Amino acid sequence: KVYMFPITHYTISGIIRDIHGNAIPGVKVSFTNAGISVYTNSDGFFRAKLYEGWEGKVCPQGMGYEYVPSFLPYAPLNQHYLNQDFTGIRFTIAGTVRTTDNQPLNDVQLTFSPLDKQTLTNDAGQYIQEIDYLWDGILRPQKAGYTFTPEFKEFDMLTSNYYDIDFIAQLATYTISGLIKDTSGLAIAGADVCFSDLDTCVISGTSGYYTAQVPYQWTGTVSATMMGYVIPSESHVYTSVHDNLSNQNFMATINTYVISGCITDASTGAPLNEVQLAGNDLQPVFSDDKGCYRIESVYGYTGQIYPQKQGYVFSPETIGIENLQQDYPNQDINGAKQTFILSGSILDGSNRPVSGISLYFSGAGSTITDVDGNYAYRVPYGWEGRLDVFKLNYQFNPSYLPISTVTSDQSEINFVATTSLTPNLYVEPDHHLVSHESGSELFTVQVSPMNITWEATTSDSWIQLSTAAGVLSVQYLENTSFDSRTANIQLTANNDSTLSRTLTITQNGKPKEVVPRPDWQVVASQYEFYQTLTAIVLDHQNMEKNNSDDILAAFSGDTCLGTASPIDTSYGKRYFLQIWSNTPGETINFRYYDSMDQQVYMQLIYPVTFQPDARLGSVVDPHVIMITQNTIQISLNANWNWFSLNATTDDMSFNNLFASLNGKGERIVIHTGFAEYLPSSNTWSGSVSQLSPLEMGMLRLKEAATLEIVAVP
Numbered sequence: 273k274v275y276m277f278p279i280t281h282y283t284i285s286g287i288i289r290d291i292h293g294n295a296i297p298g299v300k301v302s303f304t305n306a307g308i309s310v311y312t313n314s315d316g317f318f319r320a321k322l323y324e325g326w327e328g329k330v331c332p333q334g335m336g337y338e339y340v341p342s343f344l345p346y347a348p349l350n351q352h353y354l355n356q357d358f359t360g361i362r363f364t365i366a367g368t369v370r371t372t373d374n375q376p377l378n379d380v381q382l383t384f385s386p387l388d389k390q391t392l393t394n395d396a397g398q399y400i401q402e403i404d405y406l407w408d409g410i411l412r413p414q415k416a417g418y419t420f421t422p423e424f425k426e427f428d429m430l431t432s433n434y435y436d437i438d439f440i441a442q443l444a445t446y447t448i449s450g451l452i453k454d455t456s457g458l459a460i461a462g463a464d465v466c467f468s469d470l471d472t473c474v475i476s477g478t479s480g481y482y483t484a485q486v487p488y489q490w491t492g493t494v495s496a497t498m499m500g501y502v503i504p505s506e507s508h509v510y511t512s513v514h515d516n517l518s519n520q521n522f523m524a525t526i527n528t529y530v531i532s533g534c535i536t537d538a539s540t541g542a543p544l545n546e547v548q549l550a551g552n553d554l555q556p557v558f559s560d561d562k563g564c565y566r567i568e569s570v571y572g573y574t575g576q577i578y579p580q581k582q583g584y585v586f587s588p589e590t591i592g593i594e595n596l597q598q599d600y601p602n603q604d605i606n607g608a609k610q611t612f613i614l615s616g617s618i619l620d621g622s623n624r625p626v627s628g629i630s631l632y633f634s635g636a637g638s639t640i641t642d643v644d645g646n647y648a649y650r651v652p653y654g655w656e657g658r659l660d661v662f663k664l665n666y667q668f669n670p671s672y673l674p675i676s677t678v679t680s681d682q683s684e685i686n687f688v689a690t691t692s693l694t695p696n697l698y699v700e701p702d703h704h705l706v707s708h709e710s711g712s713e714l715f716t717v718q719v720s721p722m723n724i725t726w727e728a729t730t731s732d733s734w735i736q737l738s739t740a741a742g743v744l745s746v747q748y749l750e751n752t753s754f755d756s757r758t759a760n761i762q763l764t765a766n767n768d769s770t771l772s773r774t775l776t777i778t779q780n781g782k783p784k785e786v787v788p789r790p791d792w793q794v795v796a797s798q799y800e801f802y803q804t805l806t807a808i809v810l811d812h813q814n815m816e817k818n819n820s821d822d823i824l825a826a827f828s829g830d831t832c833l834g835t836a837s838p839i840d841t842s843y844g845k846r847y848f849l850q851i852w853s854n855t856p857g858e859t860i861n862f863r864y865y866d867s868m869d870q871q872v873y874m875q876l877i878y879p880v881t882f883q884p885d886a887r888l889g890s891v892v893d894p895h896v897i898m899i900t901q902n903t904i905q906i907s908l909n910a911n912w913n914w915f916s917l918n919a920t921t922d923d924m925s926f927n928n929l930f931a932s933l934n935g936k937g938e939r940i941v942i943h944t945g946f947a948e949y950l951p952s953s954n955t956w957s958g959s960v961s962q963l964s965p966l967e968m969g970m971l972r973l974k975e976a977a978t979l980e981i982v983a984v985p
Contacts, residue, residue, distance in 0.1 A: 282349050285319035286356035288312050288332055288339070296360045299335050304328035322349055332358045336404025338431070363430050366400035367437035369393050369413060369420075377441045380415045403430055413439045417488030446513050449483035450520035452476045452496055452503070460498055460524045468492035486513055495885055496522045500571025500597065502804045502850055504887040525804075527571040527850065529596050530837065532789075533603035534564040535579060535586075544581065544607045551577040551593075564789075566821060568839070569596055579605050583653030583679075599835070601791055612678050615648035616685035617641070618661065618668070626689045629663045630718070632700045633675075651678055661687055662698030664720045671696075696720040697765045697773060699744075704777045708751040715744040715775055717763065724765050728775075732759035735777065746777055754781045754914070782914070788907060790865050790872060792825045792832045799833075799852035801884035807847045807895040809864060809876075817899065818845040821867035824897065826851045826860050828882075833860065841891050853882045862897055872905040906979045908971065915940075915971040917963060921982060924963055926956035932980040933973070942969035 284303075288296045295316030302309045303320055305328035312318045326349040332339040337360030344356055369380045376397025383390050384401065386409055391401045407430040413420045421440045448467075452460040459480030466473040467484060469492045476482045476496075486492075489512045495505040501524040508520060535544045543563025550556040551567075552575035559565045567577065573596040579586040584607040591603050614633070618626050618641050625645025632638040634657035639649040659673040669688045697719055704713040717726060717739075728737050728744050734757070736747040744763065751757060758778045765771035796802075809817040809824055818838040824847045826834040833852050838845035851860055862876040876897050880888060889895030908915070917929070926947055930937050937949045940956070940963075947958025963969065 280324040281321045282324060282352045283319060283321055284330060284346070284349075284353045284356055285317070286354070286358065287316045288318065288358045288360055289316055290337070290360045290362065296335055296337060299332050299337070299339075299358075299360070302331045302333065304331065324349055330356060332360070335360065336407070337362055338405040362402040362404060363407075364400060364433045364435065365403050365411065365427075365430075365437055366398070366433075366435045367439065369397045369399070369439045369441055372440060372442050377415070377418070380413050380418075380439075380441065383412050383414065385410050385412065403427075406430060411437065413441070415441065417444050418442060419444050444488040445485035446488070446490075447483055447516045447518070448486055448494060448510070448513070448520050449481070449516075449518050450522065452480045452482065452498075452522045452524055454501070454524045454526055460501065460522075463496050463498040463501070463503065463522075463524070465494060465496045465522075467494055486510075489514060493885075494520065496524070498524060500527050501525060502527065502802070502848075504804060505885050506887055525848065528568050528839070528848070529571065529599050531567040531569065531577065531591065531593065531596075531600045531603055532565060533601070533605060534562065535559045535605045535607055536563055538587070538606040538608040544584070547579050547581040547584070547586075547605075547607065549577055549579050551575045564821075566837075568837075569593070572596060579607070581607065583610050584608065585610055598795065599793055601789075601793070609652040609654075611650040611652050613648050613650050613681045613683075614659075614675070614678070614685055615646070615681075615683045616687070617644070617646045618687045618689050619645055620689050620691075626663070626666070629661055629666070629687075629689065630698065630700070632660045632662070632698065632702075634658045634660070635701060635703045638700050653679065658702075659685070660698055661689075662696060662718055662720065663689065664718070664722065665691055665693060666720065667692035667694045667696060693721050695724050695766060695768065695771055697724070697726065697763070697771045699763060699773045699775060702773060702775050704746070706748060706777065706779050708780050708782045710748060710750040712745060712747045713777060715746070715761075715763075717742055717744055719765055724771075726763060726765040728761055728763050730759055730761045734779075735759045735761075737761065744775075748777065748779060751779045751781055754783075756781045789821070789867070790823060790825070790863075792823060792835050792863075792865075794832050794834050794852055796850075796852050798854075800854050801856065801882075802834075802850055802852045803883055803886040803888070805847070805849040805851060805880070805895055806887075806889035806891060807849060807897050808845070809847065810896060810898045812898070812900050814898075816845070817864070817866060819867050823865040823867075824849055825863045825865075827863055828853065828855075828858055828860060843891050846891055846894055851882065853884075856882060856884055858882045864897075864899060870906075873899050874905065876900075904981045906981075908973055908977055908979055910973055910975045913971045913973065914968065916968045917965060917981065920965045924965075925961055926963065927961075929963060929981055930956065930971075930979070933977050936974050936977045938972040938974055940969055940971045942967055 288299050290296055297312050297314045299312040300309055301318045306322055306326055310318050310320050329343040329345050331343040339358045339360055369377045371377050378393050378395045380393040381390055382399050384403060391399050393399045408428055410424045410426050412424040418441045425437055452463050454460055461476055461478045463476040464473050465482045472484060474482050474484045491511045494508040496503040503522050503524045535547050537544055545559050545561050545563060547559040548556050549565050554569060557565055557567050574594045577591040587606045618629050620626055627641050627643045629641045630638055631647055633649060633651055636651045636655050639647050641647045654677055656675055656677045659675055661668045666689050700716045730737060734749045738745045756778060758776055761775040763773045763775055811817055822837060824836050825832055826849060834850050836847040836849040838847055859879050860882050861879045864873040864876055876899055935951055939948050942960060945959030947956045947960055949956050
């Protein structure tokens, strides 16, 4: 027999809610020892049927909650259990985000990973977020333009609330860095690198490297300055910086300055050319035909400049430059020829000294022997010529001596004297050098024996000869040419060609008018700002003007703000002009000195507007400045001036050209005629009335004046 007994079941049910009373759906509720699990529905309700006598636990789990109670135990089940409720608990993470100056920061996004939950701080900088029980992850704050300390917070098996997870926000900064080098690639240390609107400057290191921090979305300009250098910054303009920027490099061009002057002969005042000027780390230069020199050196140069020319000594011996920071014009030098002593003795055939013997060193002067028959005479370096000896009723062996180029003292230049009536002719000097003006000079003529006669002849019409006892007088006319000229005089005794001397007289040409090089100077330390200009200068025929002694100058009114002379580059000659000013926006005009024409051109095309730190032109693409119709300035002296105008204008009449002389003119002479100034009518009148371009003439003034003419070169 089989007996069937009914199995009795009982129900266990309840609701699972959170601490706010909200149902928690989807919670897995497990019944141990029964092998079954159920899940809460949308109302948080669960229910299970278990057989009578079941023993075990009811355990809720999952959905990110810790449950209270964590389980419910049951002894042998013998009844229904309703309202077996649980409370699900999640944990709270909260805190505050403040800036470095303790101000609350809103709209900071806090992300809980890997939950991918996010929340934002409120206006008080506070945030709060419920997080699953036993959560493992990272809490990370984020806001554009800020960095945070700590960068994140890490959690491990979350089992409690956290109410003080705070963060400090700091505005994000980005690094701008680079190198400052000169055009040779050498590092520039000690340059000031400044960031506009930040009141921040840093200094480049020994490698030329600089680095600085700027805030998020900074907009501004980075400029680099270094005493003695031009450092363009127009390419260093930044907008809304949001990343680190490296290789923000600057190229520095060192300032150059000019040391200049003229070198003259100390005894004659004549210019000395081909004098070498050399110094420490300087390229040697030579003085030109005017005796003038020009040395360019860089900012900070310290050293000595030595003038050198064989056979000369100079005063000063050196030009000392220390920490060069400006032009040094008018560094003039005097040169004196070195001299050497030529000496000897004159004895008779019995080795007795003969005193009172005249010795003439051709072109260099004369002396006589002393009571011991000795002589010594100083001649200039490089002298060479004939040494003649004379005494009445004497003859000498040798009769004269040719002396080769003298570069040192020479002794033992001896003669033997014997009494004799052999004819002898002695003239002192044998050469005269005279100015271009008319005048006269004398030659002393001695003969032995005294009854010898002599005569002088010449074929040069600009001199006239006259003779008297022992003297030849030469009258000469004014030399109106710029070129020197030499006349030869043949002196002959007793109509004997063997007793003859050739004498010369050289007359200098009329000196040309020298227009002084403008003394345009600027003191950079008086100005706050500068801009740079890399330029070429063209004349009206588009031909470049770039002689080494030419000057391009920047002016505001009559105040010089910068000068430059052309410098060779791989692209041709360029003017590197640094313009200084304290007034942004002011109009800058240019003037140009042409060293070949010795003229100053004013108001060149075209003016520029001064902009601090701006750069106009480059070596590859230079700014073009053109000489068109401009005011030409020519300095004239009182009395006569050689004059030509290397330019043209619509009205080339004397009345127009010489209007700026304001009555100081007297007369102009050109090859086709002349004209005189009439003060009563303020006009010029004569056989000619106008001047052609490039025509040479002589202009006479009552007093010195500056001629200004508006013309096209």
